[in-house]
Amino acid sequence: xxxxxxxxxxxxxxxxxxxxxxxxxxxxxxxxxxxxxxxxxxxxxxxxxxxxxxxxxxxxxxxxxxxxxxxxxxxxxxxxxxxxxxxxxxxxxxxxxxxxxxxxxxxxxxxxxxxxxxxxxxxxxxxxxxxxxxxxxxxxxxxxxxxxxxxxxxxxxxxxxxxxxxxxxxxxxxxxxxxxxxxxxxxxxxxxxxxxxxxxxxxxxxxxxxxxxxxxxxxxxxxxxxxxxxxxxxxxxxxxxxxxxxxxxxxxxxxxxxxxxxxxxxxxxxxxxxxxxxxxxxxxxxxxxxxxxxxxxxxxxxxxxxxxxxxxxxxxxxxxxxxxxxxxxxxxxxxxxxxxxxxxxxxxxxxxxxxxxxxxxxxxxxxxxxxxxxxxxxxxxxxxxxxxxxxxxxxxxxxxxxxxxxxxxxxxxxxxxxxxxxxxxxxxxxxxxxxxxxxxxxxxxxxxxxxxxxxxxxxxxxxxxxxxxxxxxxxxxxxxxxxxxxxxxxxxxxxxxxxxxxxxxxxxxxx
Amino acid sequence: xxxxxxxxxxxxxxxxxxxxxxxxxxxxxxxxxxxxxxxxxxxxxxxxxxxxxxxxxxxxxxxxxxxxxxxxxxxxxxxxxxxxxxxxxxxxxxxxxxxxxxxxxxxxxxxxxxxxxxxxxxxxxxxxxxxxxxxxxxxxxxxxxxx
Numbered sequence: 001x002x003x004x005x006x007x008x009x010x011x012x013x014x015x016x017x018x019x020x021x022x023x024x025x026x027x028x029x030x031x032x033x034x035x036x037x038x039x040x041x042x043x044x045x046x047x048x049x050x051x052x053x054x055x056x057x058x059x060x061x062x063x064x065x066x067x068x069x070x071x072x073x074x075x076x077x078x079x080x081x082x083x084x085x086x087x088x089x090x091x092x093x094x095x096x097x098x099x100x101x102x103x104x105x106x107x108x109x110x111x112x113x114x115x116x117x118x119x120x121x122x123x124x125x126x127x128x129x130x131x132x133x134x135x136x137x138x139x140x141x142x143x144x145x146x147x148x149x150x151x152x153x154x155x156x157x158x159x160x161x162x163x164x165x166x167x168x169x170x171x172x173x174x175x176x177x178x179x180x181x182x183x184x185x186x187x188x189x190x191x192x193x194x195x196x197x198x199x200x201x202x203x204x205x206x207x208x209x210x211x212x213x214x215x216x217x218x219x220x221x222x223x224x225x226x227x228x229x230x231x232x233x234x235x236x237x238x239x240x241x242x243x244x245x246x247x248x249x250x251x252x253x254x255x256x257x258x259x260x261x262x263x264x265x266x267x268x269x270x271x272x273x274x275x276x277x278x279x280x281x282x283x284x285x286x287x288x289x290x291x292x293x294x295x296x297x298x299x300x301x302x303x304x305x306x307x308x309x310x311x312x313x314x315x316x317x318x319x320x321x322x323x324x325x326x327x328x329x330x331x332x333x334x335x336x337x338x339x340x341x342x343x344x345x346x347x348x349x350x351x352x353x354x355x356x357x358x359x360x361x362x363x364x365x366x367x368x369x370x371x372x373x374x375x376x377x378x379x380x381x382x383x384x385x386x387x388x389x390x391x392x393x394x395x396x397x398x399x400x401x402x403x404x405x406x407x408x409x410x411x412x413x414x415x416x417x418x419x420x421x422x423x424x425x426x427x428x429x430x431x432x433x434x435x436x437x438x439x440x441x442x443x444x445x446x447x448x449x450x451x452x453x454x455x456x457x458x459x460x461x462x463x464x465x466x467x468x469x470x471x472x473x474x475x476x477x478x479x480x481x482x483x484x485x486x487x488x489x490x491x492x493x494x495x496x497x498x499x500x501x502x503x504x505x506x507x508x509x510x511x
Numbered sequence: 512x513x514x515x516x517x518x519x520x521x522x523x524x525x526x527x528x529x530x531x532x533x534x535x536x537x538x539x540x541x542x543x544x545x546x547x548x549x550x551x552x553x554x555x556x557x558x559x560x561x562x563x564x565x566x567x568x569x570x571x572x573x574x575x576x577x578x579x580x581x582x583x584x585x586x587x588x589x590x591x592x593x594x595x596x597x598x599x600x601x602x603x604x605x606x607x608x609x610x611x612x613x614x615x616x617x618x619x620x621x622x623x624x625x626x627x628x629x630x631x632x633x634x635x636x637x638x639x640x641x642x643x644x645x646x647x648x649x650x651x652x653x654x655x656x657x658x
Contacts, residue, residue, distance in 0.1 A: 067653050179571065183525070183564045190532060190557040197550035200542040204550055205535055228599070232592050235626065236584045401626035402633075406641055408622060409615055412602060413645065417655040425603035433596055441517050441581060459553045467546045 023368035027376070032072045036373055039079025040380040044388070046080070047087020048395050049403070052230065053100045054084025055446075058343045059226040060407065062219055062350060063414035070351040070366045075373030077347045081340050082134060082323050082377045085283055086385060089126040089316055090392045094119060102283030102319040105291045105311075112307030120250030120389055125257060125309045126316040127385035129265055133317030134378035136269040137276060137324035142371040144277075145360075148332035152357035157465035158476045162485035164458035167279060167335035168451060169492040177442050178493075184444040188451025189458075191216060198460040199467070211423030216431075218452060219346045220415035220424040224431025225445045226343065228411045232436040234404040251389045253309055261313035264294040268317030275318070276325025279492075282338035283319035289502065290318035320381075324374045330355050331367060335454065339446040345453050350418065514579045515572040522569035529562040591625050598622065611657040615642045 046057035057080045065073025088100030093110035113122035168185055194205045195215030206212040268290040275286035294314035295304040304311045326337025334356030336342035348355050360367055415428040435445050469475040476482055536551045598621055605614040619638035628634060649655040
């Protein structure tokens with residue numbers, strides 16, 4: 001019975017049709033639509049270039065959204081996310097190098113198609129599949145997120161602690177090496193402790209630097225971890241041969257390709273959406289599982305890996321379905337669904353918005369705007385994708401060294417623009433070097449990122465809960481919701497082992 | 512470099528970091544807040560956790576027979592990367608001190624040089640063009656103040 005009232009309150013905030021329509025109005029302004037289109041196009045280019053990921057694109061452009069309205073800024077970032085994940089297929093198909101980890105499975109069938117002169121067809125199939133997966137997940141996002149937020153409104157301090165703890169265990173599934181993943185997360189939590197204590201206000205580990213009183217600034221840290229560190233990596237990579245892109249002819253897949261790919265599209269969209277909702281799993285996992293399932297259930301499994309369109313349909317529909325689905329836990333529970341949504345949290349914070357169920361009560365216009373923006377960005381992705389297919393091989397020719405130095409400049413302006421504070425620049429450089437080193441030695445940058453977000457949430461709710469219950473630790477493990485999240489946390493820790501078993505079962509076709 | 516050798520070094524570094532963090536934690540004022548969990552409660556938990564896991568990392572590396580390698584950059588590339596890091600610190604210092612335009616132009620030219628660009632036209636026109644466009648974009652369209 002308790003559940004009903006807040007849940008209805010959350011739903012009521014965005015359900016009446018007239019109100020819903022009025023919340024959509026800010027979305028349909030020319031500058032907002034333009035920002036979404038630009039974001040999607042920018043994301044597509046960033047994703048297409050090997051080594052530049054959607055995560056980097058979002059981290060780099062968060063500060064640009066500073067002066068924008070929440071609907072405009074957040075949807076531009078979502079556009080970069082959606083465009084970036086899709087863009088990864090371009091270099092996967094034309095260069096045999098996935099632009100983003102999400103497109104790694106696309107290489108298996110995309111490159112062989114390109115090699116036999118069907119690059120345009122492969123890119124066309126990837127575009128159509130990404131659009132179908134993206135639109136399907138966007139419908140699920142708009143339907144499921146309000147329901148989940150309604151339930152989350154009932155949470156108290158112990159539940160939020162359990163939720164944050166669950167989110168932190170995602171670290172295990174984000175890193176190939178659990179030990180290094182958890183270590184990265186713990187270091188991240190300790191870094192997040194710098195600054196004023198959330199309960200008593202006592203300063204911790206500030207070394208007398210006034211700029212650290214409110215802790216390390218989150219967005220400069222993100223820009224350093226994900227964007228600046230990439231510049232160092234680019235410097236290493238440029239010493240290697242970047243490869244030669246396949247020529248592109250044609251654009252549309254044949255009727256037979258579409259007919260054979262129906263199953264892959266459905267499976268990919270479903271798997272991508274489900275995987276996206278599970279925090280911490282991400283597009284890479286979804287596309288591999290979708291590929292494996294589609295091949296397993298196909299009547300012609302031997303064709304997979306030889307340039308077979310259904311292989312591309314499965315992987316691309318899955319990885320783009322993850323984009324909208326990963327927004328569900330972010331918006332409804334305040335915990336990121338994958339690495340990019342963890343970075344997207346920075347975009348929400350810049351706008352002064354705290355992701356979580358209260359956002360549905362306090363800013364229903366933003367929520368509805370994000371739902372609508374996700375649809376729009378997916379449609380723009382389709383339009384730009386189909387229009388640019390003949391030009392994709394030229395995008396890959398952008399001089400990478402000029403791009404790398406330009407990224408440094410953007411990083412600095414972005415980090416500076418948030419607080420107009422030079423300390424943030426040093427923070428960003430520090431995190432950039434740290435991020436490169438972590439990447440090199442197999443530690444997890446996303447784990448540090450998630451710990452920076454969820455560490456303070458976990459600490460404040462743990463201590464607030466202890467304060468309210470008179471240090472009763474049992475209060476943290478007695479409620480059904482806390483038990484559910486703690487159970488999920490255990491599952492999250494076991495997930496890498498399950499994933500490893502799944503990966504072993506995927507027998508890759510010979511090249 | 513062998514990955515396990517790197518892990519031993521990193522594990523030892525993390526243990527040293529824990530010792531440092533523990534020392535700094537003793538300097539944090541303890542405040543009575545109605546609960547036994549004070550301002551250093553979570554930091555101490557993390558310090559203990561990191562120390563245990565760092566030790567586990569070292570032990571695992573010592574016992575491992577794994578021959579996986581970490582691809583560290585060649586000496587020449589590494590020197591350039593170090594120079595780029597120093598350039599970034601200098602840029603951070605110069606950003607406020609001498610202003611966006613001169614600092615960015617200088618960093619852009621040196622940055623391109625570090626990336627082995629030697630064509631003088633590219634070294635002059637590209638920095639001027641991009642620095643100017645970025646400046647106009649941020650100050651005029653996004654209303655961001657740049658020093």
